[in-house]
Amino acid sequence: MNNSKKVWNVIAIVAIVIAVILGINLYNKNTSYANVVQNDNNKAFYEVVDRIQNSKIYLAKSMISKEARHGAKTLMEVWRETDLATCYLSMVPIESQEIENTEKFLNQxxxxxxxxxNKCIDGQDLSDDEMDxxxxxxxxxxxxxxxLNEMITELNNGIIKWEDLKKNSEGSDISEVSNFNMVEQNFHEYSGLIYDGAFSEHITSEEKKGLIGNDISEDEAKIIAEEFIGKDKIKETKNNGYVENGNIPVYRFEVTTNENKKIGISISKKGGHLVYMNYDRETNGENIxxxxxxxxxxxxxQAKKYENMQETYYMKNDGYIVINYAYKQGNIVAYPDLIKLKIALDDGEIVGVDATGYLNCHFEREIPSNLISIDEARKNISTKAELSSEKLAIIPTEFNTEVxxxxxxxxINEVEFIEYINAQTGKEEDTLIVTNTENGTLTE
Structure with a gap:
């Protein structure tokens, strides 16, 4: 009998252990599934927010000019982005008046x-009422x-969860959960129909116009790198090899300073030009x-023999400031000829240089004489715009040319913009929407 009880006790214990293990596995599976669902819901919602943000930017660009060519380009982008936003919105797992109104607005x-x-494609300019x-x-x-961006913050911080939104949507009380009530308020106010500096990404070209001079050896490149940093500051220079398949073939070096700081520096094989230099160090506040x-x-x-460079845009982050400098030929800013400097804000030390744009694009341009007047170019700008500056500039195009x-x-109506009108044809070439932040200026 005792043996029988022992057997049953063992069986009971094993059963309990198995039940616990199965329970844990089931819990883990449910948790894993819930996380997958949560991530999928987040992804769909993030796409909605991104597409609405893009639509906003293109709507802002559409306000700048009534010209048909301008409208055809920007309004088609609005149509594309809002259609995508509607598609992703259908994947959001809740039903509510707020979601329905958002979908209705996007469709409109x-x-x-x-x-x-399509009116613009037919060559017709937009009327004042249509611009309004x-x-x-x-x-x-x-x-x-x-x-919606505030809602993303709430989701990321765990203030709201999709299962809560879904439960409340079924009880038609979703507005009490989050910023959804703001969506509804905004719709009541809407009368309806019932978005590293500008041009910094266009810095490569097949012909490296600024890359002049003869090919140099690795030893010669090492001397140039040490002179650039200052030989008196260097403890050791290590060769890190030759990179041939990059945008600009370079010799790479790692320099150790007397203070044991590590500096990465690249020198071009052709001409022995500085291409890139960077080192990270702690910054002690912002003293400048x-x-x-x-x-x-x-x-x-100027000390490094780069003449006539003018600052264009900057951005601050973590005790540093990255400033874009463009070459100025006479009174014309050449945005493709770009050098980026990273400067520590505690003492003003230059801790990073990127001369890729300058080496790709820099040369003395022959400026055409058959230009339209600035008054003629200004006619392309909406009469509602308040202009703060006007000047000539050379900008890159997506086809690796410049204009x-x-x-x-x-x-215009509190939306800051930069509009570029072709100085020879009078056609609109580009529109940037400007966002000023406490850390610098962003363009879209």
Whole structure:
């Protein structure tokens, strides 16, 4: 009997252990499944927010000019982005009046932008009333974008979860859970129809116009690298090899300073030009201003024989400031001829240089004489715009060419923009929407 009890006790214990293991496995599977669902829901919602943000940017660009060619390009992008936003919105696992209204708004923007784009494709400029309607759509898209971004913050911080939103949507009380109530408020206010500096990505070309001079050896490149940093500051220089398949073939070195700082530096095989230099170090607060850093950057470039460089855009981050400097030929800014400097804001030390754009694009241009007047170019800008500056500038194109333009900076209904009008043909070449932040200026 005792043996029988022992057997049953063992069986009971084994059964309990198996039950616990199965329970843990089931819990883990359910947790894993819940995480997958949560991630999928987040992904769909993030896409909705991104597409609405893109739509807002293109609506803003559409407000800048009434010209048919301009509208055909920007409004078709609005149509494409809003259609994609609607598609991703259908994947969000909740039903509510707010979601329904958002979908309705996106459909209205899609239909209106498609209609206006086709009008522009036919060569017809937009009327003042049609431009006003685009302004109205932009205003709401901006409010909606801000609200949805706040919801992303709530989701990321765990303040709201999709299962809670789903439960509340079934009980029609979703507005109490999160910023969804702001979506609804904004719709009531909407009368409806019932978005590293500009050009910094266009810095490569097949012909390296600024890469002049004869090929050099690795030993010669090492001497140039040490002279650039300062031989008196160097403890050791290590050769890190030759890279031939990059945008610019370079010799790479790792320099150890007397303070044991590690500096990476690349020198071009052709001509022995500095291509890249960078080292990271701790910064101790911000003891100099942005303007101080800009001036130190100018002085540094002049000392390194880069003449006539003008600051264009900058961005601050973690005690550093990255400043873009473009070459200025006479009174014309050549944006393709770009050098980026990374400067520590505690003492103004130059801790990074990227001369890729300058080496790819720099040369003395022959400026054409058959230019339209700036008054003629200005006619392409909306009469509602308040202009703050006008000048000639050379900008790169997506086809690895460049074009001389009149650059107009201004504001329309609190939206800051930069418009580029071809200085020979009078056609619009590009539109940038400007966002000023406490850390610098962004363009889209």
């Amino acid at each position: 923007v899609s239909e209106y932008s498609y209609t206006m784009a 309607k685009i302004q109205e759509l932009y205003n709401y898209a901006n409010d909606l974008s801000n609200t 201003t942005e303007q101080d850093a800009i001036q130190k950057g100018k002085e540094y470039l 001389l333009c009149y650059e107009f900076k201004g504001k």
